[in-house]
Amino acid sequence: MAATRPPPSEEKNPIQLLIDWLNQRLERTIFMGLKFTLPRKFVSPLGFLGFLTFTTFALLGISGALLMLYYSPTVIFNTATGAVTSPFDSVQNINNVVPFGSALRNIHYHASNAMVLLAVAHMFYQYFSGRYKLRYEVLWVTGIVIGILTIIEAYTGYDLLLNVRGMLAINIGRALARSTPFMGPEAFRLMAGTGLADLILRFYAVHVFIFPMIMILIMMVHFPRYMVLDIPVVSMVAGAIMVIGGLFPVELGAKFIPTAEAGITMPEWYLTGMYAIIRTGIDRFIAGAVIPMIFVIVFLVVPFIDTSRKLFVRDPFYTAMGVAGLGQLALTTVWGFRANNIFFPLDSIPQLEIDPFIFFGSVIFIGAAAYAIVYLWLKATAPPPGSRPMHARKQFPVYKLSQNEWRAVVISLLGFQVLFDIYSFQAFLASFKNVVLLQIGVGLIAFGILVHLYRIGAE
Amino acid sequence: MTQGIQGFAPQKRIFSHRGQHFSSACLSCSDFANCCGSKSTAELGTEFDGASPTKKKGLSRRNALKIMGGVSAALALAPFAAAGSFLIPTISTKFNPVLIAKKEDVPVNGSTVFWFPFTTDPTYTNMLIHLPPDLAAKTGQEFVAYNRTCIHLQCLVSYLSNSEIIGCPCHGSEYRPTDGWPVAGPAAQIGRYLPSVKLRIDGDNIYAESVNLDLIGYGSDTPPS
Secondary structure: OHHHOOOOOOOOOHHHHHHHHHHHHHOOOHHHHOEEEOOOOOOOHHHHHHHHHHHHHHHHHHHHHHHOOOOOOOOEEOOOOOOEEOHHHHHHHHHHOOOOHHHHHHHHHHHHHHHHHHHHHHHHHHHHOOOOOOOOHHHHHHHHHHHHHHHHHHHHHHHOOOEHHHHHHHHHHHHHHHOOOOOHHHHHHHHHOOOHHHHHHHHHHHHHHHHHHHHHHHHHHHOOOEEEOOHHHHHHHHHHHHHHHHHOOOOOOOEOOOOOOOOOOOOOOOOHHHHHHHHOOOOHHHHHHHHHHHHHHHHHHHHHHOOOOOOOOOOHHHHHHHHHHHHHHHHHHHHHHEOOOOOOEOOOHHHHOOOHHHHHHHHHHHHHHHHHHHHHHHHHHOOOOOOOOOOOOOOOOOOOOOHHHHHHHHHHHHHHHHHHHHHHHHHHHOOOHHHHHHHHHHHHHHHHHHHHHHHHHOO | OOHHHHOOOOOOOEEEEOOEEEEHHHHOOOOHHHHHOOOOHHHHHHHHOOOOOOOOOOOOHHHHHHHHHHHHHHHHHHHHHHHHHHHOOOOOOOOOOEEEEEHHHOOOOOEEEEEOOOOOOHHHEEEEEEOOHHHHHHHOOOEEEEEOEOOOOOOEOEEEOOOOEEEOOOOOOEEOOOOOOEEEOHHHHHOOEOOEOEEEEEOOEEEEEEOOHHHOOOOEOOOOO
């Protein structure tokens, strides 16, 4: 491909002229304040997890805006017949009747999971690489605020279905709001309005407009000036979301009807940690608000306490603290899914109640053990004072494609994409909804690989 | 940052500010005036701090005006605090009595579910219980009514006539039908009465008169009167 790149002296074609013209005009806009770097070789995605998180945010914005065309937040209880008009009906319509509706719902659901996962990974990567202090403070604090808003977005999102699981989550949220000291009734009314119809409408407004707008505003402060736009990885992440959506389509659940029996349902995985704390039976405000807030506040104030000028790990105290926090997060999250004994699955109501002494004891133990191990290990392996840290990079063996091999791979990938497009169109006509999504995802991944091959071939 | 990204870091740009030239690195410097300017700190002090060169003690006129401006902005925005009530809807606490059942419709040790005072939320469902004779003798009332919202996590409880107890399907809380006190499960740890619905029995008709909305899903500290 190297030959196709024009040398500077060559005359530019109209498309390049148009791009240049546009670039010069965009210089006048805020858009050019952001500097995008398009890496010309593979760089570790760990460095731009934040941008990948934003990619899923954009994907959520697009799929969510389209879902709004069919979603209806109306809740009406017919007390005479017992029938319920519920948003669930409209979601069911999107899922089963609207063409491509199931695909969009799956994209929206799996992108939300991906966004939470990427945001958490992004946070811990930035933490362990020490990029949260020394002028990164504003980025760090805004990042944590966006992270909390992301989780609230996800929570309000899965409640909007008003299935049995969503209703249970709404009930827990309302009970927590009502247990606020001093202003419980007000907090409850703020969240729930005068009833479920109000609550769904409020959650809807918050979910589709208020919080996304706040998040975008904070992102303007959170975005660094230089960003990595790695097209292959971005399209592969989007593709992976769709492949997972095709392989593990999100369930609709059972419609919430007041007269029906509620079984055991789990909240989403990013809330099971809180669920486990609530299940210990301690005061709900402490379980649902105070303990999570302590966790958040500890992370919020770290950059202001840690004023050492060391970047890139090696600070045993803060690294051990991060590992301990991660361990506690993992333990509580896993326990939320499990019985009162973490080694057994949850399948009956009496198992819901977790012994607070065992629970908090093991959480503290995991934290202390992780802290001690990491701290001692880092102390033992620390370089002697005065020596400069080594940054010896591991050299991975790189296989260089020959020109012919490269051509063969690119052409077969293109052929592969053509085939998959036809295949996915056929699947769409035959209404194999999950297959369609899977094919689209595979196509996106193929595109990502192709762009990567282009850039390494262009060198 | 990885090496690949560093390779693409752009060259330093030159900016112009007040006739002086700075490199782009200066923009990220917290002490912009002092570390990047070509003039000495003393000179810059007179130019950048905006105060008059001869420093007077006390509040300068400029600062006094700044404070007044801040106070004015706060006063202009203060009335919007009242808009906070926009977010918390008022809810009527005066209800018209509703006929919920006739006496003969609810058998002894049976119950019926009714919506009161609204029909917009399942937490506004209540149960009318016709107490069995031994329990009725304790309370002196044949009929009692409670809100169905469990005080633990707001699931809907029901009267179980086999065990003569009010049970929650979600987490196994149990309440006494006589006064709504939680006797088992997580609700017992919280220890508040199920909110009762005030009834009026007029001949054969049973009317629901009132319920304290703020106690729904939270519980009452006092037993039903």
